[in-house]
Amino acid sequence: MNATAAAQLLHDSDEAGPREHYLNARYGVRSWLLTTDHKRIALLYLASITAMFFAGGAFAVLMRLNLLTPDGELVSAETYNKLFTMHGLIMIFFFLIPSIPAVLGNFLVPMMIGARDVAFPRLNLLSWYIFITGATLALISAITGGVDTGWTFYTPFSTTYSNTHVMPMAIGVFITGFSSILTGLNFIVTMHTMRAPGLTWFRMPLFLWSLYATSVIFVLGTPVLAISLLALAAERLFHVGIFDPRLGGDPLLFQHLFWFYSHPAVYVMILPGMGVISEIVPCFARKRIFGYGFVAFSSVAIAVIGFLVWGHHMFVSGQSVYAGLIFSVLSYLVAIPSAIKVFNWTATLYKGTVSYHTPMLYALGFIGLFTIGGLTGLFLAALAVDVHLHDTYFVIAHFHYIMVGGMVMAYLGGIHYWWPKISGKLYPEGWAKLSALVVFLGFNLTFFPQFILGYLGMPRRYHAYPPEFQVLNVMSTAGASILGVGYLIPLVYLIWSIRYGPPAPPNPWNATGLEWQTPSPPPTENFEEVPMVTEEAYMYGDRAAPYV
Amino acid sequence: MSDGSALAHHFEDLEQQHDAATLGMWIFLVTEVMFFGGLFAGYTMYRATYPGAFAEGSRLCEVTLGALNTAVLITSSLTMALAVRAASLGRPRTTVWCLAGTMLLGVVFLAIKFLEYYHKYQERVVPGLNFTYAGPSARQVELFICFYFGLTGLHALHMIIGLVVVAVMMTLVWRRRVSPAHYTPIEVAGLYWHFVDIVWIFLFPLLYLVDLHR
Amino acid sequence: MTSQLLPLRVYVTVFAVLLALTGLTTFVARIDLGFFNVIVALTIAVAKALLVALFFMHLAHMKHRTQLVAGAGILWLLILIALTMSDVLSRGWFHPPAGL
Numbered sequence: 001m002n003a004t005a006a007a008q009l010l011h012d013s014d015e016a017g018p019r020e021h022y023l024n025a026r027y028g029v030r031s032w033l034l035t036t037d038h039k040r041i042a043l044l045y046l047a048s049i050t051a052m053f054f055a056g057g058a059f060a061v062l063m064r065l066n067l068l069t070p071d072g073e074l075v076s077a078e079t080y081n082k083l084f085t086m087h088g089l090i091m092i093f094f095f096l097i098p099s100i101p102a103v104l105g106n107f108l109v110p111m112m113i114g115a116r117d118v119a120f121p122r123l124n125l126l127s128w129y130i131f132i133t134g135a136t137l138a139l140i141s142a143i144t145g146g147v148d149t150g151w152t153f154y155t156p157f158s159t160t161y162s163n164t165h166v167m168p169m170a171i172g173v174f175i176t177g178f179s180s181i182l183t184g185l186n187f188i189v190t191m192h193t194m195r196a197p198g199l200t201w202f203r204m205p206l207f208l209w210s211l212y213a214t215s216v217i218f219v220l221g222t223p224v225l226a227i228s229l230l231a232l233a234a235e236r237l238f239h240v241g242i243f244d245p246r247l248g249g250d251p252l253l254f255q256h257l258f259w260f261y262s263h264p265a266v267y268v269m270i271l272p273g274m275g276v277i278s279e280i281v282p283c284f285a286r287k288r289i290f291g292y293g294f295v296a297f298s299s300v301a302i303a304v305i306g307f308l309v310w311g312h313h314m315f316v317s318g319q320s321v322y323a324g325l326i327f328s329v330l331s332y333l334v335a336i337p338s339a340i341k342v343f344n345w346t347a348t349l350y351k352g353t354v355s356y357h358t359p360m361l362y363a364l365g366f367i368g369l370f371t372i373g374g375l376t377g378l379f380l381a382a383l384a385v386d387v388h389l390h391d392t393y394f395v396i397a398h399f400h401y402i403m404v405g406g407m408v409m410a411y412l413g414g415i416h417y418w419w420p421k422i423s424g425k426l427y428p429e430g431w432a433k434l435s436a437l438v439v440f441l442g443f444n445l446t447f448f449p450q451f452i453l454g455y456l457g458m459p460r461r462y463h464a465y466p467p468e469f470q471v472l473n474v475m476s477t478a479g480a481s482i483l484g485v486g487y488l489i490p491l492v493y494l495i496w497s498i499r500y501g502p503p504a505p506p507n508p509w510n511a512t513g514l515e516w517q518t519p520s521p522p523p524t525e526n527f528e529e530v531p532m533v534t535e536e537a538y539m540y541g542d543r544a545a546p547y548v
Numbered sequence: 549m550s551d552g553s554a555l556a557h558h559f560e561d562l563e564q565q566h567d568a569a570t571l572g573m574w575i576f577l578v579t580e581v582m583f584f585g586g587l588f589a590g591y592t593m594y595r596a597t598y599p600g601a602f603a604e605g606s607r608l609c610e611v612t613l614g615a616l617n618t619a620v621l622i623t624s625s626l627t628m629a630l631a632v633r634a635a636s637l638g639r640p641r642t643t644v645w646c647l648a649g650t651m652l653l654g655v656v657f658l659a660i661k662f663l664e665y666y667h668k669y670q671e672r673v674v675p676g677l678n679f680t681y682a683g684p685s686a687r688q689v690e691l692f693i694c695f696y697f698g699l700t701g702l703h704a705l706h707m708i709i710g711l712v713v714v715a716v717m718m719t720l721v722w723r724r725r726v727s728p729a730h731y732t733p734i735e736v737a738g739l740y741w742h743f744v745d746i747v748w749i750f751l752f753p754l755l756y757l758v759d760l761h762r
Numbered sequence: 763m764t765s766q767l768l769p770l771r772v773y774v775t776v777f778a779v780l781l782a783l784t785g786l787t788t789f790v791a792r793i794d795l796g797f798f799n800v801i802v803a804l805t806i807a808v809a810k811a812l813l814v815a816l817f818f819m820h821l822a823h824m825k826h827r828t829q830l831v832a833g834a835g836i837l838w839l840l841i842l843i844a845l846t847m848s849d850v851l852s853r854g855w856f857h858p859p860a861g862l
Contacts, residue, residue: 119558119568121556181579185575185579188571189575192827194564194568219575219578220834220835222579226583226586227583227585228586231698239676240676240690242691242694247687247688248687250594252849256849260842310845311845319853321856323848326845570824571831574832577835578832578835581838582835582838582839582842585842585843588839593846593847618784619781622784625777626776628818629817632767633767636767738818746811746815749810749811749814750811753787753791753806757791761794
């Protein structure tokens with residue numbers, strides 16, 4: 001069953017023939033740049049973050065090429081500092097943090113609750129322009145020479161001693177933060193005030209719960225990053241400041257303020273991915289999700305407890321060991337709701353009718369790789385172990401397993417899952433499966449050796465390393481090249497499918513959820529009439545298999 | 549003015565729109581709490597570490613002007629609350645007068661604040677510009693003054709934005725775009741203004757009254 | 763739209779109390795209460811803030827959801843300050859044995 005059957009379905013439905021939808025309702029650059037349609041704004045974000053993803057990836061390529069040889073002489077040490085800084089900043093602030101919320105969230109939140117748009121459509125467009133402004137400043141900083149402080153901007157190096165382009169970068173990140181804040185605000189208000197009749201909180205798709213939790217983090221955490229970057233900029237600009245030891249200032253104050261946001265930010269960089277998995281797994285296992293309530297509350301728990309653990313980034317920075325103890329215990333606590341979710345997804349798969357469409361391949365990869373990433377976080381949460389593993393490649397492998405093996409795979413899975421709805425076209429399943437496999441293999445080859453390297457003591461942020469580490473580094477670089485190919489293939493076929501892909505029916509996966517009740521692509525107003533919701537989420541029990 | 553023009557197309561009715569607008573503003577105010585909060589956290593850290601220097605620095609702040617400004621801002625909160633009340637009762641002229649009073653008091657506040665800044669400049673205690681304080685804890689006193697300027701400066705910036713918002717509200721009321729059925733913009737502007745007042749309520753004792761008895 | 767607005771006298775009374783508390787906090791600051799000075803000052807500030815929030819901002823009459831949002835903001839600020847201070851205040855507690 002495939003494109004032919006899908007076309008048949010389309011033909012049989014009312015939606016065959018030329019029809020107005022959100023993509024063709026209005027033409028011209030102005031209709032896109034001045035749109036307030038959440039779906040178009042989602043696509044504006046899609047284009048922007050895809051560009052930033054490949055920019056951040058380019059820096060990674062250069063890093064991995066430099067690390068092919070122990071003397072690391074492809075680039076100078078100073079240049080290498082700039083490479084890992086730019087890679088981190090771009091990937092975190094300009095790709096991962098917006099990714100699922102700004103693309104899939106913007107597109108789907110109103111549709112999943114049966115609304116015509118988000119609560120504040122013009123604010124939504126402003127969010128995108130703020131993002132573009134911040135990203136432009138960041139790219140200007142990159143082009144004019146970059147930053148070498150690490151994405152963490154630690155003081156007093158960033159405020160006093162670094163002579164790279166810290167200011168435009170810090171201000172660029174500061175500005176982009178407001179994009180997140182406004183998106184989070186919009187989502188929270190939308191979900192509270194605009195749900196369709198009958199859609200109670202516990203009938204909502206879990207994707208919305210995870211975005212709600214993400215939005216709470218955006219709203220409570222991002223402002224603290226903003227003030228810490230503002231203070232950093234003030235210190236750098238006016239040579240005054242509150243982090244300067246010469247004034248009696250404490251560099252650790254910066255770290256407290258920075259990590260108060262940046263730790264919850266990592267939950268921003270996984271919760272939406274978990275939400276996507278909660279949509280994909282029931283659909284392709286043809287089964288209600290196991291433990292809906294547990295998954296919903298776990299999302300909120302991760303967001304809340306995630307605000308209480310930031311000090312685990314500072315175990316060896318000079319933080320009091322007693323504070324370290326508190327943060328360590330709380331870090332073990334925050335792992336529990338994540339584990340609960342993994343158990344629930346697994347239980348959903350058990351005795352389900354599993355089909356291996358591309359979204360499901362990414363979801364299955366997520367579950368395994370996120371588990372590895374999450375468990376290795378527990379190693380790092382132990383004070384005594386962290387003393388040895390801090391600032392080594394073990395940490396790098398840990399967070400890449402979560403952010404890339406987890407979040408990016410979830411993002412790709414979600415893009416594929418909702419692609420028919422977003423574009424009105426079907427992507428080529430064969431190529432999609434192939435690239436999912438290439439991504440999985442490339443990813444593991446890139447990052448598993450890094451666990452070993454870290455354990456053996458190779459420090460991060462160094463352009464060179466002892467010769468005995470070369471084999472593992474070469475493996476990692478080889479993996480990175482495969483991973484890069486795995487990311488390029490979807491770029492090609494997804495764009496190809498927009499023009500040449502077979503038209504998609506309204507519900508190619510025969511999935512539950514209000515977004516699948518609309519044509520593909522949906523009309524600008526989403527729903528002709530406000531839908532009434534009468535059943536619980538994920539009622540897959542009686543449904544036939546996916547059509548496509 | 550009919551209800552239709554006030555209702556945005558994506559909302560079902562004015563009540564939903566009002567709900568969304570007020571919830572949105574409260575959430576925005578929470579982000580502002582966290583924004584100022586970072587500076588409050590830093591202040592707390594350093595006051596605990598350098599209590600003597602913070603007391604010394606606080607002596608450089610003019611209590612009379614600070615107390616006067618507190619009274620000015622509280623009064624402006626009253627006029628703002630009365631503006632919202634007048635708007636809800638359908639009294640546009642009263643609303644405009646109350647908003648004008650709020651603006652006037654806001655301007656007075658800023659004038660007094662900038663007078664204080666000017667005094668600091670004259671006394672040569674502006675960090676990064678002409679800080680020439682002498683004494684064993686001079687560096688930590690400078691740290692305190694950094695917080696003084698940072699906190700009150702950020703607050704003043706929010707005041708200026710508040711003045712612009714109030715001015716816009718005045719034109720809205722003047723053009724009869726506000727009614728008892730739809731005075732949400734005034735209400736939401738009021739929330740913002742009161743928040744700025746609350747920040748100052750904390751800044752006054754934390755900056756001006758540290759160990760005043762010494 | 764429900765008008766949750768209050769009688770005029772409520773606003774004026776709250777205003778008067780706010781001015782009185784401002785005078786009180788300034789006056790008390792000149793008396794040496796040692797450690798209690800900062801506690802009194804903060805208590806008065808919190809009281810003033812609550813008056814503005816509950817009556818001028820009508821928080822007392824708003825939906826529970828709104829009250830929860832406001833409360834969450836304050837709670838998160840306290841989390842930031844408390845956990846940061848847990849580091850600052852406990853740094854002197856640990857002295858490594860000689861030789862380490």
